[in-house]
Amino acid sequence: MIIVNQLTKPYGVNKGIFDLTFTVKKGEVFGFLGPNGAGKTTTIRHLLGFITPDQGNCTINDLDTFHHAQTIHKTLGYISGEIAFFQHMKGIDFLKFMAALRNMDSFHKMHELIEFLDIDTTGIIRKMSKGMKQKLAIVTAFMHDPDILILDEPTSGLDPLMQSKFVELIKQEKAKGKTILMSSHNFEEIERTCDRALIIKHGKQMALNDIDTLKDIQRKVFLITLEHISDRNTLLENNLKIVKDNGTQIEIEVSGSPNELLRQLAKCNVKSLDTKHQNLEDVFMHYYHEGDETDE
Amino acid sequence: MFNLKNNYKIWLIFMLIMMMYKTIIMGMYDPENAEAIEAMLEMFPPALLNAMGFNILDASLNGFLAGYYYGFIVILFPLIFTIMLSYKLIGKYVDDGSMAFLLSAPVSRQTLARTQGFTLFGMVTDLIASITLIGLIFSALLFPGELNIGRYLLLNLGVIFLFFAISGITYLCSTLFNEAKHMLGFSIGILVAFFVIDMLSSVDERLDFLQYFTLFTLFDGNKINQGDPIIYFHFTLLCLVGILSYALGYSAFIRKDLTL
Structure with missing residues (x-):
């Protein structure tokens, strides 16, 4: 021990x-x-x-x-x-x-x-x-x-x-x-x-x-490319956390289970779905922000 | 075992260099014609000869060796050897971090500091003793009966005492610091300072007071050769310096923070 x-x-x-x-x-x-x-x-x-x-x-x-x-x-x-x-x-x-x-x-x-x-x-x-x-x-x-x-x-x-x-x-x-x-x-x-x-x-x-x-706390960023721009609203209108929005290319951040994202994506016509490579900074962002606040 | 395997090569190189010097200097000795060498030396400025420690007080083979060989060369080469060896035995493993393997092997710090200390002094003593033996054999071949063996051995005992103190200082530097530049910097710095002070103090009478600030004053080949009783006081002081340095180095090493 x-x-x-x-x-x-x-x-x-x-x-x-x-x-x-x-x-x-x-x-x-x-x-x-x-x-x-x-x-x-x-x-x-x-x-x-x-x-x-x-x-x-x-x-x-x-x-x-x-x-x-x-x-x-x-x-x-x-x-x-x-x-x-x-x-x-x-x-x-x-x-x-x-x-x-x-x-x-x-x-x-x-x-x-x-x-x-x-x-x-x-x-x-x-x-x-x-x-x-x-x-x-x-x-x-x-x-x-x-x-x-x-x-x-x-x-x-x-x-x-x-x-x-x-x-x-x-x-x-x-x-x-x-x-x-x-x-x-x-x-x-x-x-x-x-x-x-x-x-x-x-x-x-x-x-x-x-x-x-x-x-659960770990955050993942999904990189989604949509077939049609019309599907964009489906994603924007929900409680999903949009990190980046370039028309048909959308980055969405998910903490814990991706269930909600998947449910919404099922309604859309998705061209490609990727998880962004995560570096340590991303992974610990949650703690790091907390830490910075108490530091300063 | 591990230490010897890695360091015997340098030991051998230093042994050979010193053997060469010693035999050449012995070969230069001519009992019939001591004046010839003196005449040759008169061509050099006396200050230079004094600085190098070439100072002949009597024309016997012992006096000749004490003046030439034991004035300068006997210090210089083992000095370099001692500095190198202390670094290689302890310092290097701390500096490059490989000591982590030894400590987790697990070898205790106490054992490490003790073994490497004994190895250091053992190998330096070995070097001096081997050269002493070679000198004995060589003089018996070239000038049978000329060498006063008792005095000659006493002279070499003095060298061993001197190097007990010197290796103590290099051991202390290698155990006290964590980085090669500090270990080597301080070892070389301190000893070169002693060396320069020693040279200066013998160049000019007005600088005589400097002799109290260098360790090398405690080893005087000519005084040992003449049997001046002050040498026993010198030997005692050298021993004290050695014991103190080794003890300090040991206790520093077993306590300090190692950045491995």
Whole structure:
């Protein structure tokens, strides 16, 4: 169980983390969402015992994360947000080196993961692609079958196929009862894996909800192209939230269920229907506006 | 094991360079004709020779080595080696972030700081000891019976004390800071400052007072060679500097925030 209690660590002006409190229950997959610079990595550094808080504290299995780092790390797997390997080593030598430091006696899981993620471990790390390095880091974090996993943007650099495989891996680990905290700036990824998610901005807690609630709040923008301009009024006259209106091209924002939109669209002659690609800003707009109001 | 594998190559390079210098300087020694070398040296301005630490007080092989080899070269090369090694043993892993893997392996900070400290001083001592041994063998071959072995060993013990203090300082810089530019900047800055002050203080008598502001005053090849009792005081001070720096570096490292 991971407990973060009123954790505060300011860095300069408006940077750092402020009064963060949350608990990751045993067996739970916990998402940690926020844009770059929101304080995700700073929080994770505390959990790994790399830095000490100015105020508050955090514990893993009731042990202080700074003073008992070594004990905690025995059953913890970690992927760093900015992975730095021992560049001159070969992939397999690096894994063996880490396994030796961990006094691992079973290499079964290591080889299983190498195969599952399709890694070529014979090359020198310095020459590997970003994705390959990321996969190597995933193996390092999972190979000793830890009870707790702390993953800082674990899928960065992975192609979509690998991202799906990673989601599958997380689901397998969850089924085994592992406690997982993973940070991301990708909402989809968190949505597919996590039970609950914490959203932070400027180091402050914006929301802590279970994933279904977040889905309801999440806004999607549909891009609709109509066959005839006459159908436009059908859409405009209803309670739908129109974001953009270019005649036959209309953008409509939907929070939660798209049922109402679909009912109305059924009456129209639709040429094409698309969801607009959502970046993080869109997804969190709800919280960000709230945050801005209290900031200013 | 991990450390040695990665660093023995540089160790070997420094060993070879120093071995070359030492054998060349020994080869220059001519017990019959010490005046010839003195005559040659008179062509150089005395201030330059003093600055470089070339200062011969007696014409024996020990005196010759103490003046030439142990004045300047014995400091310069291990100095560069020590700075490089302290960075590579600890600093680099913190600077590039790869220490995250070591700490989550899990290796405790205490173990890391201790192992790397011992490795640092161990490898520097190894370097000096190997050169000492090579000097012994070489002098036995070239000038059998000429070398006062006791004095020669005492001289090298002095070098080891000096480098206990110097490696302490570079260790402290590597453990205290989080970024390479600060680690290397301070290590090099402090030691180069000591070096320059040492050179200046021997150039002109009016600058003699400067000798109290440099660590290198605590290692004086000629004084050790003459058996001046002040050297034991010097050795004690060097030891204190070393112990203090290593202790400070260790305690800083196990407490500090690591931006990994």
